[in-house]
Amino acid sequence: MSDNVPTVGLPPGSFTIGKSFSFEAGHQLPGLPIGHKCARGHGHSYRVEVILTCGTLAPPGFVTDFGDLSPFKDFIDEHLDHRNLHEVLPVEPTAELIAQYLAGWFLQHLEPALPGRLMAVCVYETATSWARFDVVRNA
Template sequence: MPGRHRIGKTFRFEAAHSLPDLSEGHQCARMHGHSYAVEFVLTADRLVPPGFVTDFGELAPVKKLIDSTLDHRVLNDVLSVAPTSENLAAWLASWFVEHVEPSLPGRLVSVRVSETASSWAEFVLEER
C-alpha cells in the first residue's frame, strides 16, 4: 500500500524567557516560565531492520542537548533570536539536521514546540 511511515519523540524541559519587544503591559514581555514539550517527527523512504524509521535510542543526543542547553535556563541567554516557540522550533530543527540526522536512517520532518498543553508552534522542513 502506498504511504510513508513517520515516528515522533517528545522531550520535556523547564525554562524561562521574556519577549521584551512586545508592547508594554503584554504578559509575555515579562520574564516567565513554561513547561516545554518538544516533539521531533521523522520519516524514511523504507524501514530498517527490524522495521524502524529510526531507533528511538538514536535520538539520545537530543535529550543531551536539551538537558545541557535548555533545561532550567533563560532562553533569552541561549538563542540569538527572540525566544519564541517558532524560533525555538527552527533552532532545534537546524541543530538536529546538522548534528544528529547524518547518522540516522530517517530524516527530520518537523519540530513542534509546546509552551502549554493547548498551544504549539511547528517548524516543518522543506521536502528533501
C-alpha cells in the same frame, strides 16, 4: 489449534514517528507592547516533539531507533533546561523560532547518521499552545 492471522497485502506509503522531550525554562519577549503578559519574565514547561519519516524502514523495521535520538535529549538537558532562553539561544525565544533552531541543530548534528529524515519540530509552551517548524527539502 492455532489462530492464524490472515495474510494481507501491504499498501505502499511512508512511515512517520514522533518522540517528545521536555524541559523547563524562562524567557520574556521584550518586543511586545508594554502590559502584554509575555513581555514580562515568565517560564514554561516546554515539550518538544521531533517528527521523522522514511519510505523504507531500517532493520528490524524502524524509521529510526528511538534510542538514537538521545543526543537530542542530551543537548536540550545541557543547554536549555532550567535556563533563561534569552541567555542561551541565538534567536528570539518564541516557540516558532525555538522550533526552527532545534530543527537546525537536529539536521546538523543527528540526521546525517539516522535512517529517518526530520520532517518537523513542534514546541509546546503549554498543553494547548504550540508552534511547528516544517523542514523544507531541496528537490
